Every structure is written in C-alpha cells, then in structure tokens.
Amino acid sequence: VWNRELREIVQLAKAAGALVVVDAVCTLSTMPLEMNAWAIDVVITGGQKGLSSIPGVSLIAFSDAAWERVRTRTAPNTHWCLDAMLAENFWHNAGYHYTAPVSGVLALHEALRLVCTETLEKRYARHLRCSLALQSGVRALGLALYTPQTCRLNSVVGITLPEGVTAREVCNHISQQYQVEIAGSFGLPIVRIGQMGEQCREHHLFRTVHALGRTMSDLGVKVDLPAGVAALEESLSASSREARR
Structure with missing residues (x-):
C-alpha cells in the first residue's frame, strides 16, 4: 500500500536488514512510486486497477537484492506457481511455467502504451x-x-x-x-x-x-x-x- 511516508519506511526497514515489498495495485501510474530511487525491493501490481487494463495479469519486479534472496533461498517453495526462478526462466530462456494469458498480455501492452502516450x-x-x-x-x-x-x-x-x-x-x-x-x-x-x-x-x-x-x-x-x-x-x-x- 502506497503512503506518503514510504521512503522513510523503506529506510527503517533497510536499517533493520529487511527487504521491502510494496503492493502497488491501486497506485502504480496513479501517483509517484520510485522503486530504484527509494530502494524498494519488490513491487507487485495487477493490470486491472491503476494501469486500467483487464484482470488476469499480475506484474512483479525485483531489485538485485531481492533476486539474490530468491536465488539463495533454502526453504522449499510451497507451490511451483510461486517459483520466481521458474518464471524468470520461462520468460527469458526456455522451459515452461504456465500457459501465458495472451489476450491479457496484449491488453496490458495497450494499457502501457496509453500510459506512455499520456506520460x-x-x-x-x-x-x-x-x-x-x-x-x-x-x-x-x-x-x-x-x-x-x-x-x-x-x-x-x-x-x-x-x-x-x-x-x-x-x-x-x-x-x-x-x-x-x-x-x-x-x-x-x-x-x-x-x-x-x-x-x-x-x-x-x-x-x-x-x-x-x-x-x-x-x-x-x-x-x-x-x-x-x-x-x-x-x-x-x-x-x-x-x-x-
């Protein structure tokens, strides 16, 4: 959840050695959210709210620190759907993770195009x-x-x-x-x-x-x-x- 003290919250979390995960489903593209500048580790959102696309596609972004935590984790995943490494391999290399929601991805592409056009x-x-x-x-x-x-x-x-x-x-x-x-x-x-x-x-x-x-x-x-x-x-x-x- 975005709030106006998010940068300060991130700093406190970092001082305690924690990673920061932000739910931005309502706020991505509706108000400022600077993932890199504010040192946020994970941003999760959906296509259907702030981005004004259709439901069915979720987006997640990881910082380098978050990816390192993913790569070095020792606890087993509770389900293969939650395996970020499988998803990364699916999108950028080879292999299979899930059936891609093609219509949802195309709708998201159009929604993002409109965001970029508007600025x-x-x-x-x-x-x-x-x-x-x-x-x-x-x-x-x-x-x-x-x-x-x-x-x-x-x-x-x-x-x-x-x-x-x-x-x-x-x-x-x-x-x-x-x-x-x-x-x-x-x-x-x-x-x-x-x-x-x-x-x-x-x-x-x-x-x-x-x-x-x-x-x-x-x-x-x-x-x-x-x-x-x-x-x-x-x-x-x-x-x-x-x-x-």
Whole structure:
C-alpha cells in the first residue's frame, strides 16, 4: 500500500536488514512510486486497477537484492506457481511455467502504451486533480471522508457512512438505480470510490457524485446534492485555471 511516508519506511526497514515489498495495485501510474530511487525491493501490481487494463495479469519486479534472496533461498517453495526462478526462466530462456494469458498480455501492452502516450507526469496530475475534486464534492454533499488528507490516495476515496445505512445498501442501490459501481470495505463502516486509469475522467466524477447524492437521499440521508456538484465543478475549474498560469 502506497503512503506518503514510504521512503522513510523503506529506510527503517533497510536499517533493520529487511527487504521491502510494496503492493502497488491501486497506485502504480496513479501517483509517484520510485522503486530504484527509494530502494524498494519488490513491487507487485495487477493490470486491472491503476494501469486500467483487464484482470488476469499480475506484474512483479525485483531489485538485485531481492533476486539474490530468491536465488539463495533454502526453504522449499510451497507451490511451483510461486517459483520466481521458474518464471524468470520461462520468460527469458526456455522451459515452461504456465500457459501465458495472451489476450491479457496484449491488453496490458495497450494499457502501457496509453500510459506512455499520456506520460506519467500528466497521468499523476490527472489523478490528483480528479481525486481532490471528488473529495470536495463528497464533503459538500455533507458526507465525511474516512482518512485524513495526508493519508489519502489519488486512486481511491473512502467515505464514512452516516448512521442508519450500510455499505451493502448503498452499493446495491447506487448500482441498481443509477448504474454506478462503488465498493464497501472489509469490516469498516465505509464505502469506497475507485478512480483509476480511464475511470479517472471528469465526466465520470459528475455522474458518480450525482448518483451518490441521489442514493443517500433515497435511503433517507440528508445531503446537499447541488452543493456537491457545484463544489466538484469549482475544484476542477480551479485546477484548470492553475494549470493555464
């Protein structure tokens, strides 16, 4: 999980002689992640979230130190699917590890092409701009964001549920009535809105804030839908003005 203290966490881990493994499934290409510069040893991600490809292909990158640990390990693997040396040999030399998901690899290639065409700098800026706008819209509706500003990702926004409604009720209603998909959480009284890759576009934000406001109102929660949409629009307009300076 990416957070804004990751570099400091890596330094502490290195001082203790540990390798650092980062789950970047929501954050790779949505906000900065410097594997080499920050001395991260392993980055794991999937194609379907931050990279905006299809599910079915996972990616993993190893530092030299991580590869050395793999090569010199003495404990047996629990399953051949988890044998990194077999996978490395499969991709770069010869042999067999698994049946390659050809359509998934081609989809990932196209997703990465789009990332490179946009450039990472512009992609980071787009995700930040849209995330801040969505946060403004949600707050103006009268709902509370779950995490403090310093801990928020550009790719997912967590919203604390008001008393009287459950995540299941909200997610089911917004899906069935407004054809917008959001998610619950694992034990927390929140719902989550993901905005990654092609989901992270301004027109999707307006539809989502409108659907969320209507859903809450339908379920008996008092919200200010016009204020939410206005705050979203103002945040996007302000960031556009700033970019033109």
